Structures are given as C-alpha cells and as structure tokens.
Amino acid sequence: MPAPRPLRDIAVVAFAQTDHRRTSDDLSEVEMLMPVLHRVLARTGLKTGDIGFTCSGSTDYLAGRAFSFTMALDGVGAWPPISESHVEMDGAWALYEAWTKLLTGDADTALVYAYGKSSPGSVRDVLTRQLDPYYVAPLWPDSIALAALQAQALIDAGDTDEPALAAVASRSRASATDNPHAQLRGSVPRGDYAVRPLRTGDCPPIGDGAAAVILAAGDRARDLCERPAWIRGIDHRIEAHGLGVRDLTDSPSTRLAAERAGAFERPLDTAELHAPFSSQEVVLRKTLRLDDGVDVNPSGGALAANPVMAAGLIRIGEAAARIGRGASDRALAHATSGPCLQQNLVAVLEGDPR
Amino acid sequence: MSDTKSNALSNASGNALSSATGKEPVAVVGIGQTKHVAARRDVSIAGLVREAAQRALADAELTWADIDAVVIGKAPDFFEGVMMPELYLADALGAVGKPMLRVHTAGSVGGSTALVATNLVAGRVHGTVLTLAYEKQSESNAMWGLSLPIPFQQPLLAGAGGFFAPHVRAYMRRTGAPDTVGSLVAYKDRRNALKNPYAHLHEHGITLEKVQASPMLWDPIRYSETCPSSDGACAMVLTDRAGAARSPRPPAWLHGGAMRSEPTLFAGKDFVSPRAGKDCAADVYRQAGIADPRRDIDAVEMYVPFSWYEPMWLENLGFADEGEGWKLTESGVTELDGDLPVNMSGGVLSTNPIGASGMIRFAEAALQVRGQAGEHQVDGARRVLGHAYGGGSQFFSMWLVGAAPPTS
Amino acid sequence: MTEVLKAPLVVEFPFTRSLGPVQSAFLTGLRERVVLGVRTGDGRVLVPPVEYDPVTSEEIGELVEVAPTGTVTTWAWNHEPRRGQPLDTPFAWVLVRLDGADTALLHALDAPGGPDSVRTGTRVRVRWAEDRSGAITDIACFEPYESPNPHELRDPYSGGAAALVGSDGRFEDPVTGIVAPARLDYTYSPGRAQSAYIRSLADRRVVGERCPSCRKVYVPPRGACPTCGVATSEQVEVGPRGTVTTYCIVNIKATHTANLDIEVPYVYAHIALDGADLALHGRIGGIPYDQVRMGLRVEPVWSEAGGHPDHYRPTGEPDADYETYKELL
Known part of the structure; x- marks a missing residue:
C-alpha cells in the first residue's frame, strides 16, 4: 500500500541529549532534563513561550513514583500556561503525538522530550510489570530472559548465530566511538552469558538519560534550521501481547509501519534502529530489508546507550541530526516498546536536495 | 523517484493550512460506558475495557475492522500495578496490527486522551478512531498509589481530600460563600445520578439534610461532598465527515478542544482559579465562536471531585464573574432543569474511575448534544462543554461539542 | 556542593485481580491439574487461553482441554534465577506448545542436565506444584519427559499416552480472583x-x-x-516563622498514608514562611484545632529525629493581615 502523504510538511529542526551514564543520582529528573531542554531551544533560538505544543514521554515505573512527569514539567518553565500533553510511552510516541498536533494546523512548532532513569531500580525486574498480569507477570520473567527466548528462536531459524550477534554488538560499540553521548564505546567484551544465548555484550547498558527534539512545520522549519529533516512518513503498529502467539523471528508491526511511512519507496542511506539487544537488530534488518548500502546505527544505537523511554526518541533525533549535518539524505528511524518488539514505530526522514 | 522530494518542497511552502487542506471536522458517533461500581469482580482489566469499547462500537454500528487506531488513557500505572498496560490490552481492544497510543496527563487524562484521538482525525491521519479511558481501582488502593513512601519527603499528611480542602477554604474566604453551597452541589449531583443508569452511586432517598449531616472528613469538606472510588471504563468512536454521514444516530460535532498545563506548585499560583484553566477555556471558546459562555453554552459536564469545585470552576470557566460562582449554584441555575445545568450525569461526585472520569465528562457532553442522555437529557442542548483537570489543579483539557457541524 | 542523599524505596502491594470467565477457568483448571485452552472461531486452540482472539479481536470462550505434555518451541538458559522466578536453581525459560495447542505458554523448565540437555523440540511435561490455589504458579515448572513416540503425542485426541481427564472447563468452587503481590526495590535520590x-x-x-x-x-x-x-x-x-495561609481540619485516618500515628482531629495547613514566595505544608499543633485560623503566625517545632519539622505552633504574634498573604494563598 502506498504511504499517504501527510497533510503538512513537518521536520525535526533540533535535537539534544544528555551524556548517558550508568547513574545520575546526583541529579533529580528535572535537574537531569533541564539542560537538554535549554540546549535544544538554544539550537533554534526559540523560547518556551514560542513553542506551540509540548509533549513528553516517561514512565512512573522507572521512577518508582506516581505522577513523576509532573515534576519534570518544572524544567520547561510552563508559565504562562502551555499547550501540553504526556504519553506513558517512549518519547518517539510523544513525537508522534506532536506530529499529529502540527498536522491539524493548531501549532507550527513543538517541543518533544523524554527521560528515563534506570539507575534507581532494577530495570530488568521493573519491565516484568509490563507483562500479562495474570499468566506471565507472576513468574517475573525479566527483559533479558524474554530477549534471549527471541534470540534462540532466531538461531533455530538460521537467521543468526552467536558470533553474528557478537559482531552486531561490536560494530555498534565501534560506531559509538564517534558519539560523545554514548555510554558504552569502543571495544566491549562479549562477556559471559547473561541469559543464554545472550551474553552481557549482547545487552544494552543500563543507564540514565534524557533527550529533546523540536519539530516545526513548513517555512517555519526552514527559518529555524539550515537543513530540516522532513518527516516523509511516520507510523506505528502494535502486535499481540502474548509471546507464544507471535513469530518472534519476524516483526510484522515494524514492516507495516515502515510501509505506511514510505520506507520501501526509495532507497535509504541510514537507519537508526531501536534494538536494545543485538538479536533484535537481526529481526529488524530482515524485516526492513536493509542491505549493506544502509548505514545501520551510526550512533551506536541502543547497544551503546539505552536510557529507557528516551532511547526511541534518540533514534529519531540521531537520524535527523545526521541529515542536518549532510551525512544523510534519507534515513529511517525506529523505536520499540514492549517485550520482544511488541510495538514499533518507523519514521522516514529526508533532507532537501543539496 | 525524485518527485517525492519535489513534492516535499512544493508542499512546504506555507505555515498556515489552506482551506482546501484544512482540519477535518471530527464527530463522535459512538459512546459506551460500563456500569460504574466499587469493584467489578466479574471481569479482568481487559474485560472491563472491552465492555465499554464494545458498547461504543455497537452505538456506532461499527465493528473492530472499522477502527483505524486506538488511543487509550488512564491515571498512574501503580493503581493497577501494570506498567504501560496498553501492551497487554492491545488484543482486547482490537489494536493488533494498528496504531495504539497511551496518554497520561494525571486526572485530566480522560479528556486529554479524547483530544489526542481527535487530532488523528482532524489531521487526516485516520478516518475512524477508538478512544478509551479506564481505571480499575479495586485492583489496589488509590491512596497507596498516591502516597508511596518516598524517602526524605514530608509524607502526604491528609490524603486527596486534604490536598484540596485548604483550597476550598481559600475560595470561601475569597468570595464569602455561605458554607452550605457545597452540600447543595452534592445533593444535586446525587439526585442527577439517579437518572443515569451508569452512575456508581445511586443514593435513593438522598436528602439535603442527609448530605449536611454526613461527617466532616477534611473540614470544610464533608463525606457526602467527596467522590467515590470506582471501577469503570468509557469509550468513544471518533470519525471524519464521511464517517459521520454513515452514522446511524446523530453525531456530536467537535467545535473546539484544548489542553493547558502549568507547573505543580509555583510562586503566584492561584489554586482557586488556575490560569491554565482560564486559558484552556478561552482557547476552546475562541475555536467554537463562543462570545459569552453563560449565554452560548447550554450545559456543562465539569470535573468536580469535591462539591465546592462546582462554584470554583464556574468562575474559572467564565460562567460567572469572580466571586459569583456560588450564587449560580445557590439559586438553582446548575440544577438539571436550571438555566445552565452542570453535571447532569451525576458527575465525578457520583462516579470516579479516576483515569476515565475526564472522558466520561467529554462523553456525557456528547450524549447531550446527540439527544441521547435519556432521563438526564437537557431539552434542546445544542452546545455542551466537557471539562477535566488533574495534578495539582495544573492540567486542563476541555472540549465543546455541538449538535450541528462546525461552520468554519 | 552538598553530597546527594540516597535511601531505599520499596514499592510493594498485593494486587487483587479479578479474572473473568476464561482466565477463571484456566487457573481453576490448574488447581485441579487440568490444562485448558480456548478455541478460536477458525479452530485454533490457544494455550494459555486468552479472552480475545489476537488475530480477529473476537471474544472467545470455548474451552478445550489439552495435554500436560508438550514441546519446547524456544528456550533460554537462566543460570542466575532472580527474585520471584519459578525456580531458585538454574533453569531454562521456555515457550512450550502443549499437545493439542496451537500456541505456546511461557514458563520455566527444570533441566538437571543443564543447558546442554535442552533444545528446541525437547519434550516436556508439567510438574504440578504441591500446593495449588488457582494461579499460573500451580505449574511449578516443566520437566523433561521421555516419550516413546513423540509423533503420536502431537494429537492427544488420537489416544496417545498423554492423559486427558475430559474436563469441560467447569469446576466446583471456581477461582474468580488472584492476589498478585509485587515488590520493586529502588534507591531513591x-x-x-x-x-x-x-x-x-x-x-x-x-x-x-x-x-x-x-x-x-x-x-x-x-x-x-x-x-x-x-x-x-x-x-x-x-522563616523559621511563617503565616498560615489556609488549612483544613483532618478528621479521618486515611489508610495507606503516613498519618496513622497522628491523633485526629488535627490541622493540616499551608504555611508561608517569612521570606518564601510560596507556601509549604505542615501540621499545626500547640493550639486547639478549632482555634486555628487563616493568618495565624506559627513557628516550627523540630522533631528529635531530625528532618522536617514535626509540626508548627503559634508564635503568639498578632495574626497577619489578609492583604499580606492573599497572594500566597
């Protein structure tokens, strides 16, 4: 099915992120987030009051507190009152909500941010609370265990093997050498098995971080940015929740979102994939039919820095930044949520011809 | 291959939308609620949301295949102990293979969720969208979820009512309202609830004396002036012009919708009449062409978790001048047969599945303009406001729906 | 710069979950050592049984008994079990397609032979928990199972060795709810x-x-x-002195809050400390609760334990004029 044209041309015009760290316990969430908001605004010269719509993504379960997002709003400076919303999802979906708001014409600019501190709790255990609360959550299967089940299914299907997984991890961390914000860079050992067949090297670093993006529509985007990253298409889809009813070696939701976003209409040069585990990159590459001509995760991806709730938004930001600096003309950005890639978002970004 | 790019260029030529490509009008064509009760022990969380969704589909005479996307909202995940529960609920809400969004804006979430869904239609991303909000409070205890033992912080000393009661006292001091006004609101809303089959509290034999004799919990707030704790869900089907044309029943049309947020606590914050609420209402009125809300709006479903918030919001929303809101309540203007009926459904005071409470306001407003509110129908309601708020009186979401399609 | 504080935060609650008919039947079945699936409109059997068909979205409820034996469809070796997981010795996480089912169930496999003894395709059977209450943990885990002729067992209705009891999914005294305790430990800063x-x-x-x-x-x-x-x-x-800007009188002890050791009634007040531009919250003591008023001047009474003031008490100064604090209200 051909991708429908968006009603309005909307672009990512600025992106900023923290240096991702194992812990940021010297800072509250707002203390961690606020400098990123300042940086992303400074890149466009905009102030909070100039922004038409603000939307954020975060989760109470990482913080261990209800309504944790309300205090993060302190960093925005929401006075006079602002048009604002929040999703309990990765910031990539906050960006999606902001994109729809801009489509309606009610706003011309949007600030999108996301943050997550995994350091206060045990993110492996916290994520078990996402699972079917009757049949699965009572068994506390942690996020690495579920990813390992998926990895074994891929190995059984002949889609990968342990050395190939190690190569994904090693390529990601090598690419991250050029990314000053990354948490894991350079040569990282494969490590022991975390949950076999996944080794510690196949798993994302646990850490804290935040990111922010500014969207703008039409000429406003050109005014604010030398080379806007136009959102050619963006779509997201969810799959059934039960792992036992899904083919874990495939990602039909990613494929459908990519089709709807126009990913297959012309060649891509870059893909920023939100694949926290090396095995998930295998699924996504296959699903998205990415060949060697596509530079996958030049930022290092989630294997180099995985601030939960912000890592998906960072993929869009990284892809846009690459377009902005002329290193890409057409990039795909992907975000995921839920166990074993249950929910997936795909955005296709393009720069103007040079 | 290159024409995609040139299209992108030619389309990126202006900020404002031309009238040819402007916002798509949005219609509510299906509404469903569960019968709200203290504990729905007969269903799972999925079963609860499914029931509301199925009723909304039935009202619209649509099937799951007709739904393009699902937008779901609820209050904190700790209330049911399920993190990001939309992942588990995807199957129950027919969302497999579709886009699914999860909104959380504290108590205003039910309204915000509906507004996020309207954008999908108005921005022509989708033709028909299911939006739903819920809370199953019986899975845990909301006070537990709201007062987790955060180290170093001063513990919440007084519960939710204790958070709001001082602001009620400030309102009384500021306006000189007599201390009976709160009980009048509670008496009215509980009687209205008797006409709403979905309301949680059905207090047959309620009298003003009984309300006034109920114990003072957080003085100046009495027990009967507080909201219950409910299990419930509310769903709506939103669609575009083409979908509305196929609707078997009259649609409700969106004339204006807005969200506004301000910080939780700040120097200069007016808890009695927050500026975010005023600005949000002004934005909605501007979109809907409302010059004088008191004259131009026929009825209001507003988020009143404690009875005194009715006169406070009447002022905040511009239905009365500052200090005069309680007079509307006292003189019966907000009664079901009054000049400006407020909370015809019985309101949050009669039904409070927290995350759904805002959406119920929005849905009840739509029921009124569709002429489908049954026993609590306001005759001739053409334009009705739905209102929700949350957090520390800081997040507001509102929509104004009409019986006629928007003209602009 | 002050060093940041840290302290443990435990978020723990026994959630009470009602089940609905399909989940009720499945979990009651486990209590009775029977595994039930649910049949979809197109004839697939889903185990564990869900309430809504993930493919068609239809509500489904036709219960079908399946065998307590099955085949591993994928697995992962967990050498360091974590809190709450089914076994406290190394085990394999497995997705198991039970004989008679079209989908797989997630659980643990106790494989004393270690990871080298497990593979996709391994035949396994349910090991029932001794004490069963109607919960997914009534399956203690799976265990390897040497079946003489696995091919025959793929269809339990053909008279294979797998024992079916002929359940129709109806039981005496069905389980209608579960209690799901959940504890997460955080270090709060x-x-x-x-x-x-x-x-x-x-x-x-x-x-x-x-x-x-x-x-x-x-x-x-x-x-x-x-x-x-x-x-x-x-x-x-x-401060330390300040003005009561507004307040309420608390007459009830709310459950699950930290005020359980405070006798009611007490006054919960907003207090604007001298020099602050917004009010903070605190309890007022040292004065009968019904004599507290807006404008009352107060000062902190520090607790022996340190930290936040235990409460605030009147200073004896004249009340502040409304005009002086109405902007802080």
Missing part, C-alpha cells in the same frame, strides 16, 4: 537541590533557593524555577 534542603533541615534551618530570573524564593527548592524553567542555586534562609 532527591537530587542536588532537595538534598541541600534536607541537609539544612538537620541544622534546623530552612534554606530555599532563589530564581536568578524572577527572583522568587522556592521552599522547598526543586532544582528549577518552574515558571522560568531555569536552575535555582542562590541559597536563601527563610
């Missing part, structure tokens, strides 16, 4: 600004922070001026 504030409380000083832009003094400081969106850092000592 309030960050820079609040750490500094809390440390000053230990010296019985109340230290707020001034916004460099609007000059308002925030107490307690939260690290950012919420209206300007900039960091606060200039420390300003305020």
Whole structure:
C-alpha cells in the first residue's frame, strides 16, 4: 500500500541529549532534563513561550513514583500556561503525538522530550510489570530472559548465530566511538552469558538519560534550521501481547509501519534502529530489508546507550541530526516498546536536495 | 523517484493550512460506558475495557475492522500495578496490527486522551478512531498509589481530600460563600445520578439534610461532598465527515478542544482559579465562536471531585464573574432543569474511575448534544462543554461539542 | 556542593485481580491439574487461553482441554534465577506448545542436565506444584519427559499416552480472583537541590533557593524555577516563622498514608514562611484545632529525629493581615 502523504510538511529542526551514564543520582529528573531542554531551544533560538505544543514521554515505573512527569514539567518553565500533553510511552510516541498536533494546523512548532532513569531500580525486574498480569507477570520473567527466548528462536531459524550477534554488538560499540553521548564505546567484551544465548555484550547498558527534539512545520522549519529533516512518513503498529502467539523471528508491526511511512519507496542511506539487544537488530534488518548500502546505527544505537523511554526518541533525533549535518539524505528511524518488539514505530526522514 | 522530494518542497511552502487542506471536522458517533461500581469482580482489566469499547462500537454500528487506531488513557500505572498496560490490552481492544497510543496527563487524562484521538482525525491521519479511558481501582488502593513512601519527603499528611480542602477554604474566604453551597452541589449531583443508569452511586432517598449531616472528613469538606472510588471504563468512536454521514444516530460535532498545563506548585499560583484553566477555556471558546459562555453554552459536564469545585470552576470557566460562582449554584441555575445545568450525569461526585472520569465528562457532553442522555437529557442542548483537570489543579483539557457541524 | 542523599524505596502491594470467565477457568483448571485452552472461531486452540482472539479481536470462550505434555518451541538458559522466578536453581525459560495447542505458554523448565540437555523440540511435561490455589504458579515448572513416540503425542485426541481427564472447563468452587503481590526495590535520590534542603533541615534551618530570573524564593527548592524553567542555586534562609495561609481540619485516618500515628482531629495547613514566595505544608499543633485560623503566625517545632519539622505552633504574634498573604494563598 502506498504511504499517504501527510497533510503538512513537518521536520525535526533540533535535537539534544544528555551524556548517558550508568547513574545520575546526583541529579533529580528535572535537574537531569533541564539542560537538554535549554540546549535544544538554544539550537533554534526559540523560547518556551514560542513553542506551540509540548509533549513528553516517561514512565512512573522507572521512577518508582506516581505522577513523576509532573515534576519534570518544572524544567520547561510552563508559565504562562502551555499547550501540553504526556504519553506513558517512549518519547518517539510523544513525537508522534506532536506530529499529529502540527498536522491539524493548531501549532507550527513543538517541543518533544523524554527521560528515563534506570539507575534507581532494577530495570530488568521493573519491565516484568509490563507483562500479562495474570499468566506471565507472576513468574517475573525479566527483559533479558524474554530477549534471549527471541534470540534462540532466531538461531533455530538460521537467521543468526552467536558470533553474528557478537559482531552486531561490536560494530555498534565501534560506531559509538564517534558519539560523545554514548555510554558504552569502543571495544566491549562479549562477556559471559547473561541469559543464554545472550551474553552481557549482547545487552544494552543500563543507564540514565534524557533527550529533546523540536519539530516545526513548513517555512517555519526552514527559518529555524539550515537543513530540516522532513518527516516523509511516520507510523506505528502494535502486535499481540502474548509471546507464544507471535513469530518472534519476524516483526510484522515494524514492516507495516515502515510501509505506511514510505520506507520501501526509495532507497535509504541510514537507519537508526531501536534494538536494545543485538538479536533484535537481526529481526529488524530482515524485516526492513536493509542491505549493506544502509548505514545501520551510526550512533551506536541502543547497544551503546539505552536510557529507557528516551532511547526511541534518540533514534529519531540521531537520524535527523545526521541529515542536518549532510551525512544523510534519507534515513529511517525506529523505536520499540514492549517485550520482544511488541510495538514499533518507523519514521522516514529526508533532507532537501543539496 | 525524485518527485517525492519535489513534492516535499512544493508542499512546504506555507505555515498556515489552506482551506482546501484544512482540519477535518471530527464527530463522535459512538459512546459506551460500563456500569460504574466499587469493584467489578466479574471481569479482568481487559474485560472491563472491552465492555465499554464494545458498547461504543455497537452505538456506532461499527465493528473492530472499522477502527483505524486506538488511543487509550488512564491515571498512574501503580493503581493497577501494570506498567504501560496498553501492551497487554492491545488484543482486547482490537489494536493488533494498528496504531495504539497511551496518554497520561494525571486526572485530566480522560479528556486529554479524547483530544489526542481527535487530532488523528482532524489531521487526516485516520478516518475512524477508538478512544478509551479506564481505571480499575479495586485492583489496589488509590491512596497507596498516591502516597508511596518516598524517602526524605514530608509524607502526604491528609490524603486527596486534604490536598484540596485548604483550597476550598481559600475560595470561601475569597468570595464569602455561605458554607452550605457545597452540600447543595452534592445533593444535586446525587439526585442527577439517579437518572443515569451508569452512575456508581445511586443514593435513593438522598436528602439535603442527609448530605449536611454526613461527617466532616477534611473540614470544610464533608463525606457526602467527596467522590467515590470506582471501577469503570468509557469509550468513544471518533470519525471524519464521511464517517459521520454513515452514522446511524446523530453525531456530536467537535467545535473546539484544548489542553493547558502549568507547573505543580509555583510562586503566584492561584489554586482557586488556575490560569491554565482560564486559558484552556478561552482557547476552546475562541475555536467554537463562543462570545459569552453563560449565554452560548447550554450545559456543562465539569470535573468536580469535591462539591465546592462546582462554584470554583464556574468562575474559572467564565460562567460567572469572580466571586459569583456560588450564587449560580445557590439559586438553582446548575440544577438539571436550571438555566445552565452542570453535571447532569451525576458527575465525578457520583462516579470516579479516576483515569476515565475526564472522558466520561467529554462523553456525557456528547450524549447531550446527540439527544441521547435519556432521563438526564437537557431539552434542546445544542452546545455542551466537557471539562477535566488533574495534578495539582495544573492540567486542563476541555472540549465543546455541538449538535450541528462546525461552520468554519 | 552538598553530597546527594540516597535511601531505599520499596514499592510493594498485593494486587487483587479479578479474572473473568476464561482466565477463571484456566487457573481453576490448574488447581485441579487440568490444562485448558480456548478455541478460536477458525479452530485454533490457544494455550494459555486468552479472552480475545489476537488475530480477529473476537471474544472467545470455548474451552478445550489439552495435554500436560508438550514441546519446547524456544528456550533460554537462566543460570542466575532472580527474585520471584519459578525456580531458585538454574533453569531454562521456555515457550512450550502443549499437545493439542496451537500456541505456546511461557514458563520455566527444570533441566538437571543443564543447558546442554535442552533444545528446541525437547519434550516436556508439567510438574504440578504441591500446593495449588488457582494461579499460573500451580505449574511449578516443566520437566523433561521421555516419550516413546513423540509423533503420536502431537494429537492427544488420537489416544496417545498423554492423559486427558475430559474436563469441560467447569469446576466446583471456581477461582474468580488472584492476589498478585509485587515488590520493586529502588534507591531513591532527591537530587542536588532537595538534598541541600534536607541537609539544612538537620541544622534546623530552612534554606530555599532563589530564581536568578524572577527572583522568587522556592521552599522547598526543586532544582528549577518552574515558571522560568531555569536552575535555582542562590541559597536563601527563610522563616523559621511563617503565616498560615489556609488549612483544613483532618478528621479521618486515611489508610495507606503516613498519618496513622497522628491523633485526629488535627490541622493540616499551608504555611508561608517569612521570606518564601510560596507556601509549604505542615501540621499545626500547640493550639486547639478549632482555634486555628487563616493568618495565624506559627513557628516550627523540630522533631528529635531530625528532618522536617514535626509540626508548627503559634508564635503568639498578632495574626497577619489578609492583604499580606492573599497572594500566597
């Protein structure tokens, strides 16, 4: 099915992120987030009051507190009152909500941010609370265990093997050498098995971080940015929740979102994939039919820095930044949520011809 | 291959939308609620949301295949102990293979969720969208979820009512309202609830004396002036012009919708009449062409978790001048047969599945303009406001729906 | 710079979950050592049985008994079991397609032979828990199972060795709900600004922070001026005296809150400390609850334990004029 044209041309015009760290316990969430908001605004010269719509993504379960997002709003400076919303999802979906708001014409600019501190709790255990609360959550299967089940299914299907997984991890961390914000860079050992067949090297670093993006529509985007990253298409889809009813070696939701976003209409040069585990990159590459001509995760991806709730938004930001600096003309950005890639978002970004 | 790019260029030529490509009008064509009760022990969380969704589909005479996307909202995940529960609920809400969004804006979430869904239609991303909000409070205890033992912080000393009661006292001091006004609101809303089959509290034999004799919990707030704790869900089907044309029943049309947020606590914050609420209402009125809300709006479903918030919001929303809101309540203007009926459904005071409470306001407003509110129908309601708020009186979401399609 | 504070935060609750008919039948079945699936409109059998068909979205409820034996469809070796997991010795996470089912169930496999003894395709059977209450944990785990002729067992209805009891999914005294305890442990840190504030409380000083832009003094400081969106850092000592701006009288003890050891009625007040630009919250003591009023001048009574004031008491000064604090209300 051909991708429908968006009603309005909307672009990512600025992106900023923290240096991702194992812990940021010297800072509250707002203390961690606020400098990123300042940086992303400074890149466009905009102030909070100039922004038409603000939307954020975060989760109470990482913080261990209800309504944790309300205090993060302190960093925005929401006075006079602002048009604002929040999703309990990765910031990539906050960006999606902001994109729809801009489509309606009610706003011309949007600030999108996301943050997550995994350091206060045990993110492996916290994520078990996402699972079917009757049949699965009572068994506390942690996020690495579920990813390992998926990895074994891929190995059984002949889609990968342990050395190939190690190569994904090693390529990601090598690419991250050029990314000053990354948490894991350079040569990282494969490590022991975390949950076999996944080794510690196949798993994302646990850490804290935040990111922010500014969207703008039409000429406003050109005014604010030398080379806007136009959102050619963006779509997201969810799959059934039960792992036992899904083919874990495939990602039909990613494929459908990519089709709807126009990913297959012309060649891509870059893909920023939100694949926290090396095995998930295998699924996504296959699903998205990415060949060697596509530079996958030049930022290092989630294997180099995985601030939960912000890592998906960072993929869009990284892809846009690459377009902005002329290193890409057409990039795909992907975000995921839920166990074993249950929910997936795909955005296709393009720069103007040079 | 290159024409995609040139299209992108030619389309990126202006900020404002031309009238040819402007916002798509949005219609509510299906509404469903569960019968709200203290504990729905007969269903799972999925079963609860499914029931509301199925009723909304039935009202619209649509099937799951007709739904393009699902937008779901609820209050904190700790209330049911399920993190990001939309992942588990995807199957129950027919969302497999579709886009699914999860909104959380504290108590205003039910309204915000509906507004996020309207954008999908108005921005022509989708033709028909299911939006739903819920809370199953019986899975845990909301006070537990709201007062987790955060180290170093001063513990919440007084519960939710204790958070709001001082602001009620400030309102009384500021306006000189007599201390009976709160009980009048509670008496009215509980009687209205008797006409709403979905309301949680059905207090047959309620009298003003009984309300006034109920114990003072957080003085100046009495027990009967507080909201219950409910299990419930509310769903709506939103669609575009083409979908509305196929609707078997009259649609409700969106004339204006807005969200506004301000910080939780700040120097200069007016808890009695927050500026975010005023600005949000002004934005909605501007979109809907409302010059004088008191004259131009026929009825209001507003988020009143404690009875005194009715006169406070009447002022905040511009239905009365500052200090005069309680007079509307006292003189019966907000009664079901009054000049400006407020909370015809019985309101949050009669039904409070927290995350759904805002959406119920929005849905009840739509029921009124569709002429489908049954026993609590306001005759001739053409334009009705739905209102929700949350957090520390800081997040507001509102929509104004009409019986006629928007003209602009 | 003050070192940040840290302390454990335990988030724990026994959630009470009602099940609905399909989940009720499945979990009651487990109690009775019977495994049930649910048949979809197109004839697939889903185990565990879900309430809604993930493919068609239809509500489904036709229960079908399947065998307690099955085949591993994928697995992962967990050499370090974590809290709450089914076994406390190394085990394999497995997805198991039970004989008679079209989908797989997630559980643990106790494989004494270690990871080298497990593969996709391994035949397994349910090991029932001794004490069963109607919960997924009534399956203690799976265990390897040497079946003489696996091919025959793929269809339990053909008379294979797998024992079916002929359940129709109806049981005496069905389980209608479960209690799902959940505990998560966090290490909470309030960050820079609040750490500094809390440390000053230990010296019985109340230290707020001034916004460099609007000059308002925030107490307690939260690290950012919420209206300007900039960091606060200039420390300003305020109080200790202040004015009650508004209050309520608390007459009930709410469950699950920290006020259980305070006798009711008591007054919960908003107090604007002298020099602060917004009110904080505290309890008023040292005066009968029905004599507290807006404008009352108060001062902190520090607790022996340190930290936040235990409560505030009247200073004996004349009440503040409404005009002086109405902007702080």
